[in-house]
Amino acid sequence: MLRFAMLSAALLLPTVAWAQSCSFGVSAMNFGLVDTLSGSSSNSTATLSVNCTGLLLQRILVCPNLGTGSGGATASARQMLSGANDLNYQLYSDSARSVVWGSYAWPYPPTAPGFALTLNVLGSGSASQTIYGAILGGQATAVPSTYLSTFSGSHVEFRYRATPGNDCSTGAGSVDRPTFTINAIVPANCLLAIQNIDFGSNGILGANVDATGGVSITCTPGTPYTVSLSNGTTGSAPTARKMSKGVETVTYGLYKDNARSQVWGDAAMPGSTVAGSGSGAAQNLTIYGRVPAQTTPSAGVYTDTVVVTVTY
Structure with a gap:
């Protein structure tokens, strides 16, 4: 008598979660020599770069929140420091330098300039944004020196998440904290x-x-x-x-x-x-x-x- 036995096996495959991941970098913003006696503002820029991976064609909202920096801020301007001396400047999201670059965690202004990045068919993508800076005019009493503000830790909170929306008013999403500096030299003049x-x-x-x-x-x-x-x-x-x-x-x-x-x-x-x-x-x-x-x-x-x- 022939007997046949049928064996069944369940093949279990691991489940792979394709969560988005982003890394950021920001170049230093160097104003160089600044003529504080002219009464006019001095401009410079920095470049924010981002590289992301995730699901193919996934849309990722990036919310690059910037706080005061190590120099602190007044109600109307960020500041670079040289010891006890300060130099007022501001960061903007537009070349006309009219829209201040802020953070959901900082009341002035309360939002960051969000932008969306759509991944390609390989699940990767990159983008860059310009950060516009201006040292404010009317600072003839600034002492000649080298001034600096460092953005790191809690001063930098670049949030990102997969979403069809454009809401950067909250702390939702994953976070990365790149470090960069802003500096200027006020020469004797x-x-x-x-x-x-x-x-x-x-x-x-x-x-x-x-x-x-x-x-x-x-x-x-x-x-x-x-x-x-x-x-x-x-x-x-x-x-x-x-x-x-x-x-x-x-x-x-x-x-x-x-x-x-x-x-x-x-x-x-x-x-x-x-x-x-x-x-x-x-x-x-x-x-x-x-x-x-x-x-x-x-x-x-x-x-x-x-x-x-x-x-x-």
Whole structure:
């Protein structure tokens, strides 16, 4: 007798879960040398890059939340720090720098600029976004130094999840925390504005003719400076400068004081320059001019050019 036995076996296969996974990187934002005396803003950018894997054709919402950074923030600006000194800046999601880049966990502003990434038929995909930065104008009192803010840990919360929606107002989804820095250098700097000296119209030069002009100097806080005046086009000394009309001249001098006793010259004459220290605000220096009594040349317009030099 033949007997047949039928064996049945159940083949159990492991279940594979294809959860999405994303990794991020952000380049440093380097503003370089920043002129805080100009009154205008300074711009820079950084690049956010993301690589994701998951199910083919899967749509992944990315919510790149950025907080204050290590420099902290005020109600209207993020800050970079150099010791106890700060420099105000802001991050934006648009090139016009009108929409602040924020975080659901930070009240100003309360959302991050989300964007969607759709994976390809192999279940992978990548994308990049530009982070726009601006150092705000009107910071003439910023001390010359190197300023820094670091984004890491709780300051960076890049959330991502598979969803058809665009809601970045919550902390839903997986998280990655890349680290990047924002830095700027405020160099020592000075700006000059000059007021010319006009001795007016005169007949006979039989007595002193006095007039004043000025130098307005704005330097970054704590920046020492020295202002010197050249001896003019044909002059040989601070009190023997010459205004010319052709070959004819009128002698004049430039001084630091109203009594016209302290000459204002250049480094070739020790003690004749004017020194100071910047505060971030304009400092006005008066130049006292005098045409002494002398032989009167023929009538006409007499001029000279004096070079103002600021050393800092």
